[in-house]
Amino acid sequence: MDDTRLSMAEPADAAELREIYAPYVEKTAISFELETPSVSEFAGRVRKVLAKYPYLAARAGGRIVGYAYAHDQMERAAYQWNAELSVYLRAGHTGRGLGARLYRALMDILTLQNIHNVYGGVTRPNPASEGLHRRLGFLELGVYRRTGYKFGRWHDVVWYEKALRLHRPDPRPPLPVGEVDWASVLESAR
Numbered sequence: 084m085d086d087t088r089l090s091m092a093e094p095a096d097a098a099e100l101r102e103i104y105a106p107y108v109e110k111t112a113i114s115f116e117l118e119t120p121s122v123s124e125f126a127g128r129v130r131k132v133l134a135k136y137p138y139l140a141a142r143a144g145g146r147i148v149g150y151a152y153a154h155d156q157m158e159r160a161a162y163q164w165n166a167e168l169s170v171y172l173r174a175g176h177t178g179r180g181l182g183a184r185l186y187r188a189l190m191d192i193l194t195l196q197n198i199h200n201v202y203g204g205v206t207r208p209n210p211a212s213e214g215l216h217r218r219l220g221f222l223e224l225g226v227y228r229r230t231g232y233k234f235g236r237w238h239d240v241v242w243y244e245k246a247l248r249l250h251r252p253d254p255r256p257p258l259p260v261g262e263v264d265w266a267s268v269l270e271s272a273r
Contacts, residue, residue: 085143087181089188089269091133092140092150097126099147100140103173112206112238115231136166137192137260139185139269141176148176151185153193156202163257164199170215182215188272190219194247195263197255201247206231207239216243 092100105119120128129152132138136153149172156165168189170182190201203221205212217223221243229237 087141087143087148087184089185089272090140090142091265091269092129092138092147092152093133094126094129096140096147097122097129100129100150101125103147103150103171106174107171112231112233113209113212115206115233115238117233133260135259136196137189137265139189141172141181141185143176148173149181149185151182151189153189153198153201156200164197164254165202166193166198166200167202167204169203170212177211182211183219184272186215186219188268190245190247191268191272192260192263192265195258195265195268196260197248197257199246199248199250199254201245203243204240205243207241213241219245221245 101119101122104114104125107114108116108119129138132152132154135155138152139150140147141149149170151168151170153166153168156162156167168186170185172182193201202224203212203216205216207213207226222245224242224244227240227242230240231238
């Protein structure tokens with residue numbers, strides 16, 4: 084039986100979250116960061132996301148084994164109904180559906196927040212992440228060709244999009260994550 088539980092991450096989780104993220108920075112072009120952020124910088128990032136969006140942690144065996152979060156897709160006010168998503172898994176915890184579970188819970192919470200569209204950018208090649216987005220109903224939006232330079236070569240990024248709700252005139256403003264019942268979503272995501 085899978086004992087993995089989803090919860091809202093906290094700034095105090097920064098060291099474990101950073102531990103998961105570091106290999107993506109240091110060994111792959113999946114992240115375009117060139118240096119792994121410090122624990123304090125990571126805690127600040129978590130704090131900033133949580134002011135508006137969900138930052139989910141998957142916990143199993145007493146430690147965090149994956150995480151996913153949302154953030155602003157663009158800065159201008161007319162984009163406020165959009166969010167960009169990210170998911171990272173600890174080595175040894177991929178290929179078991181955990182990424183999809185985190186993404187689904189994230190999108191359910193974002194729907195409660197009145198977010199209409201979600202986006203994901205995937206550095207190519209990354210068949211696992213591309214497959215995840217397609218399986219969850221994301222559509223390929225387009226490719227930024229040779230947009231990031233890391234490890235001595237240029238990399239493409241494919242962008243995916245998914246509508247979470249109908250696009251009606253006069254949409255309700257998005258709510259901060261603290262104003263929605265995210266706990267019931269995580270309870271049903273067991």
